[in-house]
Amino acid sequence: MFTGIIESVGTISSLTDLGDNYRLVVNVGKLDMADVHLGDSIATNGVCLTVVDMGQDYYAADVSSETIKHTAFADYRTNTQVNLEKAMRADSRFGGHIVSGHVDGVGAVERINKHTNYIEVWVKAPSEIAKYIAHKGSITVDGVSLTVNEVDGASFMLWLIPHTLQETVFGTYTAGSKVNLEVDVIARYLERLLQGDKAAEPTKKDISMEFLAQHGYLK
The missing domain is CATH 2.40.30.20 (Elongation Factor Tu (Ef-tu); domain 3)
Known part of the structure; x- marks a missing residue:
């Protein structure tokens, strides 16, 4: 779950077609990755993605072709900027509203x-x-x-x-x-x-x- 309060603007460094899905790599900008672990969720321009690889300044996520088809990801390319928000913590402020990360x-x-x-x-x-x-x-x-x-x-x-x-x-x-x-x-x-x-x-x-x-x- 997310709240819609953006923590950083990231930049897509690569978007690779793997056949059945795509591997997305995002440079996170000022997003603090210290408390992010593999399997965590990061909302990327409103799309909830699972972290499958990461470093201090990037994360990678697998994006299905279905997600590409039904979101604005179809228009994204290398160097496209994206809004980033880590999943909400139970002890954090609820600054926006309930956001699931599922695009309608x-x-x-x-x-x-x-x-x-x-x-x-x-x-x-x-x-x-x-x-x-x-x-x-x-x-x-x-x-x-x-x-x-x-x-x-x-x-x-x-x-x-x-x-x-x-x-x-x-x-x-x-x-x-x-x-x-x-x-x-x-x-x-x-x-x-x-x-x-x-x-x-x-x-x-x-x-x-x-x-x-x-x-x-x-x-």
């Missing part, structure tokens, strides 16, 4: 409006997760816990202060940049709870000749 969808930066003391960023979310994004609710963007300041359909707006821009990869965003999105887990549970007893019912399948045969309707 990939959004795209629509536009960036610069103001005197902050920038306004509009992000377009995939339509299937738009219902989970609420005005003044929490959302995780590339691993960062943020507050939604405005919603317009599947698009939502964020205000980013100078500190956030300096301590995350947000300063590198341009229109069209792909971002990993994780909705608030509480919204997911509420949706399931509202289904009541129907939640226990199996998902309906499309009726086909094969389905009818399997259920004894055809001889």
Whole structure:
């Protein structure tokens, strides 16, 4: 579990195709690796990855082709910068919100409006997760816990202060940049709870000749 408070900006030093998966190596920047062990989790631009090799200034993780396909990792290359957060400790401050490190969808930066003391960023979310994004609710963007300041359909707006821009990869965003999105887990549970007893019912399948045969309707 994570909180969405970024500890360092790292840099991808290599991303190697191993056939069934990829080996990712990240230079961790200022991230303190003293208490990191093999098998620990590090959120990398919001994706929970398991450390399989490490040193004082780097870690390596295996990333499945499925993860590459369903996250912004598909666009990452050597020298891409990534937000880093170590897994939350039970005795640490809970500064953001509950973040699992499981990406719900990939959004795209629509536009960036610069103001005197902050920038306004509009992000377009995939339509299937738009219902989970609420005005003044929490959302995780590339691993960062943020507050939604405005919603317009599947698009939502964020205000980013100078500190956030300096301590995350947000300063590198341009229109069209792909971002990993994780909705608030509480919204997911509420949706399931509202289904009541129907939640226990199996998902309906499309009726086909094969389905009818399997259920004894055809001889």
